[in-house]
Amino acid sequence: MKWTNEMILSLTLEVIRQPRIIDVDLMSTECSLGGYAQLVCVVLANGKPNISIDFSSTAGQTTQPIGAEESMLGGDRGDWRQLTESYSLRIYRSELDTERPMLHRLTINIRGAQREHHGAYRCRVTNAAGQAQYVGEIRVRSEPQLTIHPVQSTYFLGRRPLIISCLVSGYPLAVANPAAVEIESKVAPEWAVNHETTTLKGWDPK
Structure with a gap:
């Protein structure tokens, strides 16, 4: 076997x-x-x-x-x-x-x-x-929302530049128009726009 x-x-x-x-x-x-x-x-x-x-x-x-x-x-x-x-x-x-x-x-x-x-x-x-x-x-x-900084209304510049930041949120993103910004009803002689920040240069409020 x-x-x-x-x-x-x-x-x-x-x-x-x-x-x-x-x-x-x-x-x-x-x-x-x-x-x-x-x-x-x-x-x-x-x-x-x-x-x-x-x-x-x-x-x-x-x-x-x-x-x-x-x-x-x-x-x-x-x-x-x-x-x-x-x-x-x-x-x-x-x-x-x-x-x-x-x-x-x-x-x-x-x-x-x-x-x-x-x-x-x-x-x-x-x-x-x-x-x-x-x-x-x-x-x-969504509709655009606009926020401006700073929010105060009175400044003592002394020939120093005033920087205003305009923040826009929403989609599609809207474009902020810096020409709409007025300070004490006077128009600044020179604008320098950089994206969301607007700078008023060389303006004496006197």
């Missing part, structure tokens, strides 16, 4: 790929003040990816185009903070799709959008193979 011994081993190998963010057009939108806005971060990843959303009110204030990764739109610059839910803002994570297990979605719904929702939104995803990020934005259309 001949005896034979057999041993069967099985090995399950999972290849973890570096995550990718796709359908990036869903990461930017516009809405009116008090309206509804939605951003969707669509990710292809395995290996239990971690997906998060950060917000910055200043990172979008740049000449770079929308939607590029890393450096564009201040990808690593600005006052970034982790986005948290509130009464008007909800964050939803998609359930695992057994037919497409590598597809993940993180959705942001904003109802009653306010000025503070206007800004850049950065989706970041990491897994054991690496990370990816994409910066989109929500633009909230």
Whole structure:
């Protein structure tokens, strides 16, 4: 009688790929003040990816185009903070799709959008193979608001320049008209305009 011994081993190998963010057009939108806005971060990843959303009110204030990764739109610059839910803002994570297990979605719904929702939104995803990020934005259309500094009405210049800062907020951004500024009903002989700051030079109020 001949005896034979057999041993069967099985090995399950999972290849973890570096995550990718796709359908990036869903990461930017516009809405009116008090309206509804939605951003969707669509990710292809395995290996239990971690997906998060950060917000910055200043990172979008740049000449770079929308939607590029890393450096564009201040990808690593600005006052970034982790986005948290509130009464008007909800964050939803998609359930695992057994037919497409590598597809993940993180959705942001904003109802009653306010000025503070206007800004850049950065989706970041990491897994054991690496990370990816994409910066989109929500633009909230609103009427311009004008703030002038300083607010006092009486000055003793003594031939020193008076600097008036005119801050305009809103989207689309309105342009301030420095010619509308008057001081004690006298017009300064020389104007030097620098973006939001107007300087009255060499004017003696006497």
